[in-house]
Amino acid sequence: MMLFLFVATSCGNNASSKNSHSPAVSPSEIAPIEVGANRTAEYLPLISDKRVGIVANPTSVIFRDGKSREHTHLVDSLVKLGVNVQKVFAPEHGFRGTADAGEKVKDGKDPKTGLPVISLYGSNRKPGPEQLADIDVVVFDLQDVGVRFYTYISTLHYVMEACAENNKPLIVLDRPNPNGHFVDGPILNPKYKSFVGMHPIPVAHGMTIGEYARMINGEKWLARSMQCPLQVVACDNYTKDMPYDLPIKPSPNLPNAQAVNLYPSLCFFEGTNVSEGRGTEKQFQVYGSPDLPETKYSYSFVPKPNFGAKNPEHNGKLCYGEDLSKNGRLNRIELKWLIRAYNNTAGKSAFFNKFFVKLAGTETLQKQIEDGTPEKDIRKSWEKGLETYRTVRKKYLLYKES
Structure with a gap:
């Protein structure tokens, strides 16, 4: 062994040089x-x-x-x-x-x-x-x-x-x-x-x-x-x-590559009243809530205690939402599911909780969604910060990127 x-x-x-490639x-x-x-x-x-x-x-x-x-x-x-x-x-x-x-x-x-x-x-x-x-x-x-x-x-x-x-x-x-x-x-x-x-x-x-x-x-x-x-x-x-x-x-609720790839997008739901699939077999591959209408969502699930979620959100309640387990590999954060869930929730004032701003790292994203800002404009508001970050990031990279 x-x-x-x-x-x-x-x-x-090593830590001070890039990979060499044939x-x-x-x-x-x-x-x-x-x-x-x-x-x-x-x-x-x-x-x-x-x-x-x-x-x-x-x-x-x-x-x-x-x-x-x-x-x-x-x-x-x-x-x-x-x-x-x-x-x-x-x-x-x-x-x-x-x-x-x-x-x-x-x-x-x-x-x-x-x-x-x-x-x-x-x-x-x-x-x-x-x-x-x-x-x-x-x-x-x-x-x-x-x-x-x-x-x-x-x-x-x-x-x-x-x-x-x-x-x-x-x-x-x-x-x-x-x-x-x-x-x-x-x-x-x-x-x-x-x-x-x-x-x-x-x-x-x-x-x-x-x-x-x-x-x-x-x-x-x-x-x-x-x-x-x-x-x-x-x-x-x-x-x-x-x-x-x-x-x-890497952790109990990221069971496969699909969950890991969707995690940057779906984890925002932890700052809302929507479940991101904890208490199911498709953690971070589905989302749903009892507050989302059956008329607009054909997929449903019932969260129950399991390994990694002893008391999942909406425990024992029927949730309507989307199954993303067959979704293709993402090359960016997707906001469309979050925006759609907000727009389809009747009690919008109870949609976000205090944790959302911590996850987003800014109060701006919640305000943009509440104000109905289109996703393309939200993404545009990130561009300047991302450009500055990428410049700083380059100094510390060890591996080639396309």
Whole structure:
């Protein structure tokens, strides 16, 4: 089993250079993507004689090879290799991934390895000095989905800040962004900074988590403009336009590639009275509400408690809406479903809740929808901010994009 650890010994690109690409070849000759965790020759020498803390969840794995989905967990593998892992830090949903969205993750002990697990979701979002005192280096390996309100990049921020404050080096093992092929959405207004939006970026930011770490450092977004001692172990054979179907779901309610691709568009419904499919088998692939009329929506569903949603919105109620599970791959954020749902809701004053502005990162989007602003004009209002962001973003990219 531990042979899984040594399949990735060749050098690819690193944190300070772009991927190199061969002349045009047939798809069958293109080398498979190699995630940062698989490139063990790059990071084992950096941690082999160190006391290590690892920020990890179920996606933190080493694959048998670039084409197989067989894997071992990073923490389990390093422990078996004799690496001195001191503890695990767990983000939203927990280390082994059993917690609902928004559910407090508790400290504990991992039953498989016996390692202490420190929660970074709840009252303690940043490792404290006492939690880093027995650690020489922190390894960060989480599969992100490229969306501002997906909280793993907020956890990244606080881990970087803790490392900067305590002079601990951070190694980020990079993974592809399944939504890395587009940049879209309104830019966050710092007035609405929260754990679901910490930085002035668009909803779909178009960066891997390793690139994003470089941006946090480079733009001096950490407290007191501190710099984190950072090294990124980049993916190999990856470009941003490559479709990437996540081998392991990144959280309980993103079960497949369709849900991940629709997430930047449908998550806005969490700031409304409309369900985005939690409590069904099609999370983030359907939307609906008891307040939407049957006469205008042929699809219906009834949310019920399930894994990842112990008490889903509209629990046990018949909801009318749309099934988007067969929708084609999106290359931008779609607002048409949100606008249509608002326009078809009789009690419009109860449609939005306070969470919507946090998700949007601005109060403008809600006002535009309430005022009946056409989608094309809403999108036009994003253009200047997106242009500025793309210019800044270029400085931190590690991978080629079309």
